[in-house]
Amino acid sequence: MLIPCPPTALPEAFWVICLRSMQAFGRGRRVIFKFNKLNSKKCAYCTLQNEKCIPIPWYVREEYAAFWAAIDDLVLEEEEEMDLEEIIAIKRAAYALDNVVRVTTSMMKESGTDPLVFALLEGI
Numbered sequence: 001m002l003i004p005c006p007p008t009a010l011p012e013a014f015w016v017i018c019l020r021s022m023q024a025f026g027r028g029r030r031v032i033f034k035f036n037k038l039n040s041k042k043c044a045y046c047t048l049q050n051e052k053c054i055p056i057p058w059y060v061r062e063e064y065a066a067f068w069a070a071i072d073d074l075v076l077e078e079e080e081e082m083d084l085e086e087i088i089a090i091k092r093a094a095y096a097l098d099n100v101v102r103v104t105t106s107m108m109k110e111s112g113t114d115p116l117v118f119a120l121l122e123g124i
């Protein structure tokens with residue numbers, strides 16, 4: 001059974017890639033971010049790390065699109081070699097996304113706003 005997308009998560013990213021995998025890309029790593037089992041709550045990377053998957057939040061839609069534009073379909077071919085420019089572009093896009101998440105999270109913490117309330121206030 002598929003797990004429904006939480007209201008605070010970006011629907012197009014949900015079950016595709018999680019924030020932890022994105023952060024790994026932002027650090028210049030290339031990780032297996034696939035969700036292998038439909039009933040599993042964890043992606044391959046989080047399973048390996050023994051960590052909880054964190055969904056990508058809804059407010060980074062633009063950054064998420066930029067990340068996919070950078071990554072294209074390169075990462076789907078595990079064996080394929082990427083050149084340095086491609087690696088840098090992916091790393092930058094993932095880092096930019098993570099940065100927005102960090103800033104927004106700290107803003108929500110400072111204002112004492114619950115992420116779900118924040119999502120509702122922003123009209124999603």
Ligand SMILES: [Zn+2]
Pocket residue numbers: 018019020021042043044045046047052053054
């Ligand atoms: Zn994960």
